[in-house]
Amino acid sequence: xxxxxxxxxxxxxxxxxxxxxxxxxxxxxxxxxxxxxxxxxxxxxxxxxxxxxxxxxxxxxxxxxxxxxxxxxxxxxxxxxxxxxxxxxxxxxxxxxxxxxxxxxxxxxxxxxxxxxxxxxxxxxxxxxxxxxxxxxxxxxxxxxxxxxxxxxxxxxxxxxxxxxxxxxxxxxxxxxxxxxxxxxxxxxxxxxxxxxxxxxxxxxxxxxxxxxxxxxxxxxxxxxxxxxxxxxxxxxxxxxxxxxxxxxxxxxxxxxxxxxxxxxxxxxxxxxxxxxxxxxxxxxxxxxxxxxxxxxxxxxxxxxxxxxxxxxxxxxxxxxxxxxxxxxxxxxxxxxxxxxxxxxxxxxxxxxxxxxxxxxxxxxxxxxxxxxxxxxxxxxxxxxxxxxxxxxxxxxxxxxxxxxxxxxxxxxxxxxxxxxx
Amino acid sequence: xxxxxxxxxxxxxxxxxxxxxxxxxxxxxxxxxxxxxxxxxxxxxxxxxxxxxxxxxxxxxxxxxxxxxxxxxxxxxxxxxxxxxxxxxxxxxxxxxxxxxxxxxxxxxxxxxxxxxxxxxxxxxxxxxxxxxxxxxxxxxxxxxxxxxxxxxxxxxxxxxxxxxxxxxxxxxxxxxxxxxxxxxxxxxxxxxxxxxxxxxxxxxxxxxxxxxxxxxxxxxxxxxxxxxxxxxxxxxxxxxxxxxxxxxxxxxxxxxxxxxxxxxxxxxxxxx
Numbered sequence: 001x002x003x004x005x006x007x008x009x010x011x012x013x014x015x016x017x018x019x020x021x022x023x024x025x026x027x028x029x030x031x032x033x034x035x036x037x038x039x040x041x042x043x044x045x046x047x048x049x050x051x052x053x054x055x056x057x058x059x060x061x062x063x064x065x066x067x068x069x070x071x072x073x074x075x076x077x078x079x080x081x082x083x084x085x086x087x088x089x090x091x092x093x094x095x096x097x098x099x100x101x102x103x104x105x106x107x108x109x110x111x112x113x114x115x116x117x118x119x120x121x122x123x124x125x126x127x128x129x130x131x132x133x134x135x136x137x138x139x140x141x142x143x144x145x146x147x148x149x150x151x152x153x154x155x156x157x158x159x160x161x162x163x164x165x166x167x168x169x170x171x172x173x174x175x176x177x178x179x180x181x182x183x184x185x186x187x188x189x190x191x192x193x194x195x196x197x198x199x200x201x202x203x204x205x206x207x208x209x210x211x212x213x214x215x216x217x218x219x220x221x222x223x224x225x226x227x228x229x230x231x232x233x234x235x236x237x238x239x240x241x242x243x244x245x246x247x248x249x250x251x252x253x254x255x256x257x258x259x260x261x262x263x264x265x266x267x268x269x270x271x272x273x274x275x276x277x278x279x280x281x282x283x284x285x286x287x288x289x290x291x292x293x294x295x296x297x298x299x300x301x302x303x304x305x306x307x308x309x310x311x312x313x314x315x316x317x318x319x320x321x322x323x324x325x326x327x328x329x330x331x332x333x334x335x336x337x338x339x340x341x342x343x344x345x346x347x348x349x350x351x352x353x354x355x356x357x358x359x360x361x362x363x364x365x366x367x368x369x370x371x372x373x374x375x376x377x378x379x380x381x382x383x384x385x386x387x388x389x390x391x392x393x394x395x396x397x398x399x400x401x402x403x404x405x406x407x408x409x410x411x412x413x414x415x416x417x418x419x420x421x422x
Numbered sequence: 423x424x425x426x427x428x429x430x431x432x433x434x435x436x437x438x439x440x441x442x443x444x445x446x447x448x449x450x451x452x453x454x455x456x457x458x459x460x461x462x463x464x465x466x467x468x469x470x471x472x473x474x475x476x477x478x479x480x481x482x483x484x485x486x487x488x489x490x491x492x493x494x495x496x497x498x499x500x501x502x503x504x505x506x507x508x509x510x511x512x513x514x515x516x517x518x519x520x521x522x523x524x525x526x527x528x529x530x531x532x533x534x535x536x537x538x539x540x541x542x543x544x545x546x547x548x549x550x551x552x553x554x555x556x557x558x559x560x561x562x563x564x565x566x567x568x569x570x571x572x573x574x575x576x577x578x579x580x581x582x583x584x585x586x587x588x589x590x591x592x593x594x595x596x597x598x599x600x601x602x603x604x605x606x607x608x609x610x611x612x613x614x615x616x617x618x619x620x621x622x623x624x625x626x627x628x629x630x631x632x633x634x635x636x637x638x639x640x641x642x643x644x645x646x647x648x649x650x651x652x653x654x655x656x657x658x659x660x661x662x663x664x665x666x667x668x669x670x671x672x673x674x675x676x677x678x679x680x681x682x683x684x685x686x687x688x689x690x691x692x693x694x695x
Contacts, residue, residue: 271660
């Protein structure tokens, strides 16, 4: 069995594509899981579907054929022409796939590195697949490991502090602009995870009103309810900006949603009252020229990152520390996954040997008359011979040798073990 | 008058210390420097007040009738307003931006001849006190507004350029700086208006016309217009923040220009300043 992942994220696909491919809601997710598992190549499956990524982790028989099937499945399930998917989708196999889920869970693959929500989303996705009995030994181990790796990364590196400090930097800046955040209002453009986190931070620092404008209105309502704010249609956000002091943007649109000219008009309406715009989107959603306008302060993720830590070496060190942890854990997992394949071989080899001994003893005892004691002695001797004979090859297989795959193939061929590998 | 001269010198020395501590405060953040700065400024202000009262009593009229006295009193007004702002708002680094200005005026005053000539007949009027006190307080308020405006521009530069090192963390928020700039102008502008009206009534008494378009008057009207625009544009078009700060600084420069250029040249009917 091999591990593959098929997916797309904020880097590979625009928000329009991501929204189309999302498995939103438990019903659709369950339907997706079931349909995926029904494919002949797929043994196990876990689907992670968030605002910024849709990924399917699977254990399969043969990756090449599995990928073809999964592509067809995605295209038909979401009713999207296959040609459109080619640019958006990525497929990873084996080691690369394992590293990928470890990086995703550890939030190294996130839009804002270190944002904490993704780990919870991975846990939820795994639990959901587990409940629906879509997973098996390989996926269970992989997902549990991904979660524990993410926890290790969080405790052993400062990567997780990063997202928190980005929100903190936003609050710090807002204070230097507005002095007091009480009575100020926030407009949330898009309902991305990082925007949500930053909004929560602003709320705890005294922001009183919050308005959510999201492309998917329902999701906007959901978030607004969580914050005790209100939701508006996305198209009306420019109207809302007139009354908003802080704008948090993470729509994930492929292009600018707000141009300099728009903000110029809005500022006139606002009587030039200052506005602090935070653009967390990648790629950027707000024309950087906006910062040139009077009383408008525009910060994007990189700007905030620069605020958080002027010392780029330090941050680089933390990220590479996290990558080191992941590399080590990938190796451990790979070793385990590989040993999984030797176990059936060893078991088959052992069973075959014991079976031969058993059969021969049966025949012998059937023909000749031995008393209990003699039978016992003979049985003992045969068993010892078998054990001694199968011990060296078994030990060799259990060893972590480079040529283990070759040995295993040889053994299966020499002893004709290819009947049933499992 | 040795007694007067001594109190002036002591006050100048304390103001100098205050400025020194205030400037040092820019380079490193400590708790002690702002305290030392305030203490020195208070002491300087105390001696300065004694000096001004002493001069007034010995002359028998308000002691702001020659350039030395005028610049000294202007510095006094600035320190007074500085203490009020410091007490009211506790703005970080305000002293660093204000005390050098105020000290500069005190130092100019020190360089100018302090000799008391008898009051020219033209200045013997009940308007002298009203006109000068309001004019000085208004100008001091504008000076403070300009100082706060400079702080605003510095802080805004940090925020806009996204380089949040240096004084960013210690300077007040943009909102507070803009707000104080606005309040200072709303205080200064009516006082300036009173000074101009009382001055023109006085001019009518003395010369028979409210305005004679001599340079001092023209400059005063220009400054008055600029600060009028600052208030008006903020109210109508929302000219706040950077624009308000720049206009305030421009307005203050016209005041300084008139003050220095014309007063020191001793030109025009507006004899002493």
